[in-house]
Each structure stands twice: as structure tokens, then as C-alpha cells.
Amino acid sequence: MSLKEIQNNMEYQKVILDQRLRYYEPNGERVYKTFADEISNSLRSNQKSINPKFFYDEKGSNLFEKICALPEYYLTNAEISILNQLDNKISSHLDGDFRLVELGSGSSTKTRILIQILESLQTYVEYIPIDISRILKTSSRILQSDFKRLNITGIIDEYESGLKFLKYYDTKKNLIIFLGSSFGNFDLEDGSKFLSEINSAMKKDDLFLIGLDLVKDKKILECAYNDSEGITAQFNLNILSRINSELGGNFDLQKFRHHAVYNEDQNKIEMYLRSIDRQTISIPQADLTLNLEKDELIHTENSQKFTISNIKQISEKAGFEIKDMWYDEKQYFAMILLSKND
Ligand SMILES: C[S@@+](CC[C@H](N)C(=O)[O-])C[C@H]1O[C@@H](n2cnc3c(N)ncnc32)[C@H](O)[C@@H]1O
Incomplete structure (x- = not known):
């Protein structure tokens, strides 16, 4: 070719x-369609998830730069x-x-x-x-x-x-x-x-x-993904803002918490968004109504x-x-x- x-x-x-x-x-239409289709599929699974590549709209990329400057x-x-x-x-x-x-x-x-x-x-x-x-x-x-x-x-x-x-x-x-x-x-x-x-x-x-x-030591790893200024939490939550602004979603960011833990058996940090209440979210442009239980986790990233x-x-x-x-x-x-x- x-x-x-x-x-x-x-x-x-x-x-x-x-x-x-x-x-x-x-082409912008292709990017939008990929986002809508993938979100629609991954949030319908038993273990709901969002691919970490979607973190990086312009705000997400800027937040990642702030993460890189954190002491942790x-x-x-x-x-x-x-x-x-x-x-x-x-x-x-x-x-x-x-x-x-x-x-x-x-x-x-x-x-x-x-x-x-x-x-x-x-x-x-x-x-x-x-x-x-x-x-x-x-x-x-x-x-x-x-x-x-x-x-x-x-x-x-x-x-x-x-x-x-x-x-x-x-x-x-x-x-x-x-x-x-x-x-x-x-x-x-x-x-x-x-x-x-x-x-x-x-x-x-x-x-x-x-x-x-x-x-390395679990404490060092967990601190790196749970920084004291809460920048990683903002980065994680920003993915929901992106779904709201690009796919017409109605996530209330106050109703989610950043959650990052080290899985010692598999040597990886797992990052999630935890729903603090039972709630229903609608994402019209992904043709999806999402029901979340209290404390249900949406997986957003692994860091092996x-x-x-x-x-x-x-x-x-x-x-x-x-x-x-x-x-x-x-x-x-x-x-x-x-x-x-x-
Ligand atoms: C963890 S950041 C690393 C940035 C930089 N290389 C560094 O070391 O600081 C990951 C970068 O890869 C980009 N990225 C993530 N997933 C991607 C994908 N599937 N295809 C292309 N770029 C991707 C993000 O936009 C982001 O800029």
C-alpha cells in the first residue's frame, strides 16, 4: 500500500x-464515532470500564502534565x-x-x-x-x-x-x-x-x-497515584466531564470518587471511579442509560x-x-x- x-x-x-x-x-466524525461506540460498549459490560486513551482531551493532557510535576x-x-x-x-x-x-x-x-x-x-x-x-x-x-x-x-x-x-x-x-x-x-x-x-x-x-x-514498595506506588493535591483525582474525573461535553452525558462529578490501589498479585496499579450513590446516568450520544450501584467501580486505567x-x-x-x-x-x-x- x-x-x-x-x-x-x-x-x-x-x-x-x-x-x-x-x-x-x-476526520473529526471518525474520532467522535470511535469515542461514542467504545464508551457505549465498555460501559455496558459487567465490569464497567473506560479506555484510558480517552483521558486525553486538552484538559486531560494538561492535567497529566501537572501529574508529571508532582513530587509523588x-x-x-x-x-x-x-x-x-x-x-x-x-x-x-x-x-x-x-x-x-x-x-x-x-x-x-x-x-x-x-x-x-x-x-x-x-x-x-x-x-x-x-x-x-x-x-x-x-x-x-x-x-x-x-x-x-x-x-x-x-x-x-x-x-x-x-x-x-x-x-x-x-x-x-x-x-x-x-x-x-x-x-x-x-x-x-x-x-x-x-x-x-x-x-x-x-x-x-x-x-x-x-x-x-x-x-517497588506498595506505599511508594499508591502515593504516586493518590497525590496529596488531588491532581490525579481531577485527571480521573475529567473523563466523565469529557463524556458530558462530547456525548451529552449527565454525570454529576460530585457523586464519584477517585480510587487507585496496587494489586500485588498482578503487579499493577488499578484506577477506578467509585459511584458514591445508587444512580442512573444517561449518555444520549452513546445511546446508553447507565445504572450504577452504590460503591460500584468503573475501571479507568491499569498501570502495570x-x-x-x-x-x-x-x-x-x-x-x-x-x-x-x-x-x-x-x-x-x-x-x-x-x-x-x-
Ligand atoms: C502517560 S502519557 C505519557 C506522555 C509522555 N510520553 C511522557 O512520558 O510524559 C500517555 C500519552 O500517550 C497518549 N495516548 C494514550 N493512549 C493513546 C493511544 N491509544 N494512542 C495514541 N496516543 C495515546 C496520551 O495522549 C498521552 O500524551
């Missing part, structure tokens, strides 16, 4: 802002400390010019460290951020004005669509990055499939750098934590070879550099 066919199939609109910045955006949310600083020491370590793996491709780029704050590394090795750097959130437009503008040798092509869509696009893009080498332990939001089975999809979108000499949060042996196992299973692995000082977080195994 050609790139043009992919663009047409995905109903992308190409927006060219200038010579160094362009992005592909899906150690993940960001741990990952930054690894990235800050990566310069010489990763350069030895970068043979020739690489394009940087980022899954779930968000504000692209940490990406700056990698752009600087690539700029020190190459005449110019191409960057493809892929993110479901429209925050991509703002972050790309800021990056473009700060890095004069950076050329950006953004894809405002789901990871999987971005990967399809990448597969047919061209023959240049890619360094694909997936930061923030966002991979932990997949359940183990879907995560394993997704890693295989990344692998099959990669060419022989491409590299994949992934940041993963490690298993990993052990080194998990990481080795899932990487191998998806057809990767581990080229290198780096940790922060406290060994809270790991960054793993992978290549295709064949």
Missing part, C-alpha cells in the same frame, strides 16, 4: 504549517535522570542517521533530551510524534521554534494507526521511543500483541527505546509494573533482542533499547 492510500484509508487531513512542521489529523509521581524524574545520562551510551548504537518516532509524545518534554543527542550526531533531525491528543499541535510548535534543525511530521491518532502509517513511510532508519511507562496501560495480553505490532512496523536496522516502571525477568520475557516473545538496559539510581525505572531479532 502506498503512503497516499494509507492517508486516504485513514481519512487523514494533511495540515502543512510551514516547511518544518506538518501534521496528519483524522517519581516516574518522570527517574526517567529524565536515565535520559540525561544516555548520551554516550546510546550513541554507540546509532550507526548512521536516525529519524525519531515517538508513541504517545504528549508534551514531548523528555523527548528534548533525545533530540539534542540526535542533533549532536546528525545535520538535521526528523521527528514523528504520534499522539491521540491535540496537545501534539502545541508541543510540536514549541519544539519547532526551539530546535532549528528539527523537521516535524505529527500524527494525531492512535498508536496503531501511527504505526501503520510508519510502515509505509520510507526506508530511513527509525529510533522509535515509548516513554513514561505508557506501555503499562495495556493489559498483558494486549500489550504483548502491541509489542508485536511495533516489531512488525520496524525495519531491520530500526531501534526501539521503551521506558518501563519497575515493581515490571520486573527485569518480565521485561526479558515479553521482549523476546514479541521478537526483540535486548541491546542495552539502563536504570535510575534508585532502580525505580528502566529504559530498554531493543532491536528486531531476525
